[in-house]
Amino acid sequence: MNSIGLAIKLGPTDLAKYPFLEEASEYIRETRFAIEELDRPEMDHILRRSVDILETEISAGKVYTNLDKYEIEILSFLVTLIMIKSIDLEPVTKKHSLLEAMRTEKFLTEDLFKEKSLQKKKLLLHKIFQELFEIDIHFDLDLTIFRLSVPDYLMRASKMNEQEWKLINRSVHSGYVYIDTDEAVRLIRSELSNLIYDRIKTMKIPVVPERVKICAEELRKKFSIYCTYRKHHIVSDYPPCIKHAIEMMNTGENLPHSARVMLATYMLTIGKNTDEIVTMFQNSPDYNEKVTRYQIEHLAGNKGSRIKYSVPSCKRLLSEDLCFATVDCENILNPIQFGRKKANTQ
Amino acid sequence: MSLKTSSENSSFLKGLFREYYFKDSNSLVTPSMIEKREFGYMSFDSIMVRHLSFRNKRELIARLVQESPSDVYCSNGYYKFPTNSVQSKEWEGADLIFDIDLKDLNMPCSSEHSFYVCDQCGACNVSFLNACTVCLGRKISRTTIPCRKCLISLKKETQRLIEFLHGDLGIADGSIEIFFSGNAGYHIHVPDSEFKTLDSRARSDLVDYICGNGIMNESIGVRKSKNGFYIKFPKSGMVFGWRRRVASEFGINQSSISKLKRIVESSGGYGQFKEDLSTKAKLIGVRIDPHVTTDIHRIFRMPGTINGKSSLLKVKSTNLETFNPLDSACVLDDRQVYIRSKVNLKLYLHENYFRIKNSIERLPAYAAAYMICKGLADFIK
Numbered sequence: 001m002n003s004i005g006l007a008i009k010l011g012p013t014d015l016a017k018y019p020f021l022e023e024a025s026e027y028i029r030e031t032r033f034a035i036e037e038l039d040r041p042e043m044d045h046i047l048r049r050s051v052d053i054l055e056t057e058i059s060a061g062k063v064y065t066n067l068d069k070y071e072i073e074i075l076s077f078l079v080t081l082i083m084i085k086s087i088d089l090e091p092v093t094k095k096h097s098l099l100e101a102m103r104t105e106k107f108l109t110e111d112l113f114k115e116k117s118l119q120k121k122k123l124l125l126h127k128i129f130q131e132l133f134e135i136d137i138h139f140d141l142d143l144t145i146f147r148l149s150v151p152d153y154l155m156r157a158s159k160m161n162e163q164e165w166k167l168i169n170r171s172v173h174s175g176y177v178y179i180d181t182d183e184a185v186r187l188i189r190s191e192l193s194n195l196i197y198d199r200i201k202t203m204k205i206p207v208v209p210e211r212v213k214i215c216a217e218e219l220r221k222k223f224s225i226y227c228t229y230r231k232h233h234i235v236s237d238y239p240p241c242i243k244h245a246i247e248m249m250n251t252g253e254n255l256p257h258s259a260r261v262m263l264a265t266y267m268l269t270i271g272k273n274t275d276e277i278v279t280m281f282q283n284s285p286d287y288n289e290k291v292t293r294y295q296i297e298h299l300a301g302n303k304g305s306r307i308k309y310s311v312p313s314c315k316r317l318l319s320e321d322l323c324f325a326t327v328d329c330e331n332i333l334n335p336i337q338f339g340r341k342k343a344n345t346q
Numbered sequence: 347m348s349l350k351t352s353s354e355n356s357s358f359l360k361g362l363f364r365e366y367y368f369k370d371s372n373s374l375v376t377p378s379m380i381e382k383r384e385f386g387y388m389s390f391d392s393i394m395v396r397h398l399s400f401r402n403k404r405e406l407i408a409r410l411v412q413e414s415p416s417d418v419y420c421s422n423g424y425y426k427f428p429t430n431s432v433q434s435k436e437w438e439g440a441d442l443i444f445d446i447d448l449k450d451l452n453m454p455c456s457s458e459h460s461f462y463v464c465d466q467c468g469a470c471n472v473s474f475l476n477a478c479t480v481c482l483g484r485k486i487s488r489t490t491i492p493c494r495k496c497l498i499s500l501k502k503e504t505q506r507l508i509e510f511l512h513g514d515l516g517i518a519d520g521s522i523e524i525f526f527s528g529n530a531g532y533h534i535h536v537p538d539s540e541f542k543t544l545d546s547r548a549r550s551d552l553v554d555y556i557c558g559n560g561i562m563n564e565s566i567g568v569r570k571s572k573n574g575f576y577i578k579f580p581k582s583g584m585v586f587g588w589r590r591r592v593a594s595e596f597g598i599n600q601s602s603i604s605k606l607k608r609i610v611e612s613s614g615g616y617g618q619f620k621e622d623l624s625t626k627a628k629l630i631g632v633r634i635d636p637h638v639t640t641d642i643h644r645i646f647r648m649p650g651t652i653n654g655k656s657s658l659l660k661v662k663s664t665n666l667e668t669f670n671p672l673d674s675a676c677v678l679d680d681r682q683v684y685i686r687s688k689v690n691l692k693l694y695l696h697e698n699y700f701r702i703k704n705s706i707e708r709l710p711a712y713a714a715a716y717m718i719c720k721g722l723a724d725f726i727k
Contacts, residue, residue: 144581145581154544166560168588172515180582
């Protein structure tokens with residue numbers, strides 16, 4: 001979409017909903033806000049709001065949906081990021097990034113549904129989809145259907161677990177995929193989450209204001225209990241691809257779908273039961289016990305298609321960038337042979 | 347070349363292949379960004395050499411003339427360091443490639459022109475045996491001489507793939523390159539397109555789209571309910587892609603709610619319809635080799651090189667309708683040589699028909715090489 005012709009600008013309410021946009025940073029610069037000002041008592045309500053946001057997200061695991069005035073929203077967004085940086089707990093950073101992305105998803109879906117002005121809708125698409133993520137997305141004639149290129153769609157949808165996201169279940173024509181408003185917004189969740197995560201990680205704060213430090217320290221103590229990862233013992237006989245996946249799980253990384261399938265099918269094949277495998281996935285930022293259990297039972301052939309899935313071959317894992325072969329992997333075709341080969345040589 | 351060949355066979359083929367690479371190197375189609383590709387080859391001793399890199403076509407030809415390999419491969423991927431191990435090559439992208447192979451078409455005529463060759467002693471049979479009747483070896487390879495029907499079916503399947511690539515995926519005809527694989531299939535390349543950065547998972551989704559895997563009842567408006575099912579067509583319509591294909595198959599459109607309801611009921615309800623739909627989709631889909639397309643680190647047969655399974659060239663087709671692979675891909679010398687054929691066979695190659703008997707035969711070198719590569723004859727000095 002071409003930016004030429006977008007005569008209107010984002011308003012204050014937009015900045016309140018999308019405080020990660022460049023225009024919001026510009027607002028902070030224009031108001032000459034200095035980080036030290038957070039030590040002033042009149043900034044207490046901003047600090048309290050940031051604490052509230054983090055309590056809702058980390059302790060309750062919910063999206064913070066309250067929407068305040070844009071000045072408050074923009075400052076709260078900034079202060080929350082500073083607090084997370086000071087709390088310095090990786091799971092908190094990841095969880096906040098994900099829930100903040102889901103918050104944006106909610107506002108953006110509503111805006112694209114309810115907004116009457118076509119120009120305004122186009123502007124939102126341009127600002128969020130194209131400027132942030134370089135996705136060329138267009139409205140279709142009736143303004144409720146969007147179209148984006150097949151590669152842009154596949155790059156994102158192939159990371160979704162649900163079958164409805166498969167390209168075959170979409171309306172596809174002449175290089176474009178046609179999707180609804182909520183689907184278009186859902187597609188960028190993971191990129192939004194990464195954007196916020198990167199903002200936190202790259203943020204440089206020379207001196208954290210004392211009041212922020214105090215709040216952050218209290219939250220750190222509180223959140224530590226949620227952040228004690230259940231460390232799964234890495235059996236030395238696991239093949240390196242499985243070890244790597246477990247290590248990633250242990251640090252709360254969001255494993256891609258293919259890595260989860262590999263880990264679950266491997267564990268099923270070596271005889272672990274569903275409960276044991278479900279607990280392995282507890283550290284995932286998007287962990288949902290019910291969904292995880294269903295998926296494992298599905299892979300085991302006890303649910304859904306009743307097809308028992310095998311461990312993907314080494315060749316397949318290599319093509320999916322999940323192979324971390326060592327010399328011990330020589331001459332094996334499937335990770336499951338790794339243990340057997342070792343046992344045979346002992 | 348998978349079948350066991352004697353040193354006489356190898357030396358004959360090696361000489362012919364070398365001559366081709368020396369005289370006709372212009373037929374070699376070097377890929378774009380040659381310096382970023384990984385090359386590899388299989389020697390006549392069945393030794394695979396990988397992780398090679400060439401700065402230009404001249405360097406590559408020099409190596410081919412020097413080694414005269416049985417098969418030559420080039421990566422579909424582009425790398426920062428193509429000669430490193432796969433983990434440290436630093437992948438930058440990969441051409442989209444598709445493989446349509448005769449074996450995946452399950453042709454009913456297949457048994458009429460297939461032979462079973464013992465990997466150990468080279469003895470040949472017209473029917474499948476668990477063990478070789480001569481040496482009792484248990485490793486038997488199947489070799490096939492595609493007939494006219496097979497070649498037509500391969501073209502049709504290729505044409506169906508092109509329709510998906512063009513109509514659904516919007517890839518311009520000019521960006522699609524069709525090659526006869528040199529044996530029994532077609533390779534379709536989409537070089538340097540906007541698909542090049544797609545990872546393996548995304549390509550796997552693309553494969554499922556083309557093959558017709560994973561279609562859901564809901565995507566054509568059949569939704570599950572407590573009491574069975576109900577029909578609600580998708581908002582984005584039934585006129586594009588798979589929805590159009592399925593709608594046309596069932597004779598329905600966006601307003602055929604009661605007709606679709608009857609179809610689902612006559613199928614036996616939601617669950618049975620799901621199975622019927624899945625079967626139908628697989629029949630409509632194109633039979634491509636999924637592994638070729640999803641593998642972003644594959645080294646794939648290089649265009650313009652000789653296929654060691656047949657001695658025919660992997661050659662580009664500019665007009666699939668009029669293209670005859672058995673003429674265009676047959677590029678070797680036509681001097682007369684002697685072979686000992688293991689079978690009786692009628693063969694068409696390079697605009698000539700050969701009626702070959704199970705005995706010593708005098709043939710042009712290209713036909714002799716074809717028979718030897720197929721494991722159906724031995725070279726006689």
